[in-house]
Amino acid sequence: MKRMILAVVLFLSVTGICLAAENLLIDDFEVAVSGGLEGTVDFGAGNGSSVNVTAATDIKNTGKQSLKVDYDAVPGGYIYVAKGKGLDAKNTEWLVKPEDIKWEDYKAFSFYMYGTDSKARIAFDIKDNGDELWRFVVEDNFNGWKQIVCDFDKFLVRDDWQPNSSDKNAKIDFPIKIFQLEPLPASKGTLYFDTVELVKK
Numbered sequence: 548m549k550r551m552i553l554a555v556v557l558f559l560s561v562t563g564i565c566l567a568a569e570n571l572l573i574d575d576f577e578v579a580v581s582g583g584l585e586g587t588v589d590f591g592a593g594n595g596s597s598v599n600v601t602a603a604t605d606i607k608n609t610g611k612q613s614l615k616v617d618y619d620a621v622p623g624g625y626i627y628v629a630k631g632k633g634l635d636a637k638n639t640e641w642l643v644k645p646e647d648i649k650w651e652d653y654k655a656f657s658f659y660m661y662g663t664d665s666k667a668r669i670a671f672d673i674k675d676n677g678d679e680l681w682r683f684v685v686e687d688n689f690n691g692w693k694q695i696v697c698d699f700d701k702f703l704v705r706d707d708w709q710p711n712s713s714d715k716n717a718k719i720d721f722p723i724k725i726f727q728l729e730p731l732p733a734s735k736g737t738l739y740f741d742t743v744e745l746v747k748k
């Protein structure tokens with residue numbers, strides 16, 4: 548009898564784990580944040596905009612910390628806060644390698660953003676396997692943590708800028724290698740990000 552109960556408990560916990568693992572966590576921002584070529588986050592700004600990225604332990608969604616982004620986005624300026632493979636900074640890889648992900652099983656990116664109802668617009672960009680940049684824009688029109696879901700088919704190809712290496716074929720080529728957060732001008736403030744996942748179909 549004991550053995551049977553044990554088997555049932557084991558079965559239920561395994562099922563529970565499987566259900567909980569529907570989404571794939573690709574970044575939880577749990578490592579110490581550093582910039583530069585040896586950095587764990589690839590971030591910077593130009594043309595008058597500025598950004599500082601640190602880890603926050605007081606405001607977080609999952610784990611022990613989140614990514615805190617203090618920024619000033621001015622007209623004509625740009626900001627980037629990127630994680631993934633093939634960036635200038637060396638230690639920015641996700642928790643899972645892009646090439647090891649079964650992309651056909653997923654339909655969206657999702658992340659948590661801590662808003663302050665600032666009305667700022669934030670771009671969540673992805674770079675595909677052909678170095679093409681795609682954009683999903685979210686507005687900070689809420690307070691506290693909110694899950695933002697970006698369906699793959701809701702991304703628009705960036706028409707303002709593409710890297711020289713971009714295949715510019717207007718098609719999302721998998722594996723996607725990079726995600727990049729970018730507060731858009733004109734806005735200024737502090738945002739927190741956490742729990743970046745792929746959403747199962």
Ligand SMILES: [Ca+2]
Nearest residue numbers: 575609610612
């Ligand atoms: Ca976290």
Ligand SMILES: [Ca+2]
Nearest residue numbers: 677679718720
């Ligand atoms: Ca492409």
